[in-house]
């Protein structure tokens with residue numbers, strides 16, 4: 151039975167943040183209803199299945215510097231959790247480059263004169279910094295300052311423009327600083343030479359956690375725990391949110407074409423903040439709606455090719471910055487966990503970054519599969535005849551877009567939402583913030599704590615975590 155009346159909290163959205171919020175409230179014996187539009191929970195951190203093959207919507211590695219989140223994840227997944235060594239490469243100029251950068255590999259790949267130019271440009275930027283801090287507005291400013299112009303032109307410009315679909319001068323430098331805080335060319339090189347204790351620089355980490363059956367297991371486990379005492383409604387879309395005097399009164403949910411009202415004392419929203427604002431009735435002031443219409447998201451198209459061969463690479467990720475390759479990143483799920491594909495087969499997953507209305511988002515599945523096969527073959531990675539099956543998935547709102555204006559627009563929206571007495575926002579799109587999974591979980595837990603009025607450490611996590619099984623990926627010649 152749906153506890154539509156008198157629930158302590160209604161949670162909007164069943165990604166990791168919404169699930170973590172509902173889990174925390176459930177463990178504190180609160181009555182919760184979680185509403186999820188899709189037919190499964192997990193949001194961006196789902197694992198798709200296709201005829202014996204499993205793949206995430208873009209490979210999701212789990213890592214965190216928060217011991218409570220780490221303990222919760224280990225506790226939920228126990229012996230399903232693997233430790234996977236990361237091996238990433240950048241493919242450009244027809245060669246593979248290590249990521250994080252390795253000086254020897256760079257000199258070999260780029261040649262001594264290009265390498266010298268990178269070092270010279272970097273030193274020049276650092277020297278200029280001694281005479282006053284540069285004005286950092288855009289991603290271009292930030293990257294040139296941290297890596298030098300040559301490195302920016304070579305890698306960051308092309309890759310960032312592929313991901314974001316706009317020039318690096320239009321992307322916020324503040325976002326880059328928060329996303330890859332602490333990283334610079336020198337630190338990346340130092341890391342490769344001396345293996346820094348890199349807990350603080352996430353992008354340099356060399357191991358991560360991964361559930362044997364894909365990242366979606368984390369959401370499934372949270373769901374199992376929540377449903378012991380509470381209700382999750384999947385296939386249910388929040389269509390209207392009624393409020394009065396900055397208090398949410400009830401929400402209208404559409405399920406299988408039928409609308410129903412749900413009521414709770416408190417509400418946690420992890421659906422995109424722009425959707426939240428548009429669903430409020432009475433309508434928010436014009437400037438709030440206008441700000442919401444100007445915040446944008448970047449979508450993702452995933453093309454998985456099933457291959458009639460045992461293995462393709464030994465990599466966890468391969469980045470492809472060059473413009474004439476239409477996808478930006480590929481991964482082979484079998485290198486994350488051997489349980490992701492049948493033993494004698496493998497699959498490779500290509501990620502296309504796109505925006506609504508562009509050529510990629512408008513292309514049909516068959517065209518996208520042919521495009522992927524053609525380019526993978528041209529790159530020499532596969533032979534077209536090895537592809538015996540394929541699958542295309544579309545992921546809307548994969549990345550909040552941090553253009554140089556986003557902060558002012560977001561502030562208008564958040565200032566308005568903060569006036570609501572019983573509404574809490576959480577999650578990546580719910581707060582329009584570039585959160586990884588652990589931070590998304592944290593934000594859901596924090597929203598639940600705001601309702602409970604007690605901090606994280608007081609919330610009882612279950613027993614001590616078990617040992618995690620290390621899993622070493624196969625190294626293929």
Ligand SMILES: Cc1cc2nc3c(=O)[nH]c(=O)nc-3n(C[C@H](O)[C@H](O)[C@H](O)COP(=O)(O)OP(=O)(O)OC[C@H]3O[C@@H](n4cnc5c(N)ncnc54)[C@H](O)[C@@H]3O)c2cc1C
Pocket residue numbers: 162163164165166167168169185186187188191192193194195207208209210211212213386387388389420421422425450501548549576577578579580585586587588590
């Ligand atoms: C390609 C890619 C790779 C990534 N890789 C990593 C990684 O390696 N490591 C890492 O830590 N993080 C990674 N992330 C980030 C990670 O996916 C997110 O941090 C996390 O999944 C966000 O969870 P969330 O609950 O905040 O949001 P979401 O997962 O977006 O959940 C929001 C939910 O709300 C639902 N919803 C939306 N509108 C409505 C509505 N009107 N009614 C009801 N429900 C609605 C959606 O269906 C969705 O399930 C990656 C993200 C992407 C896109």
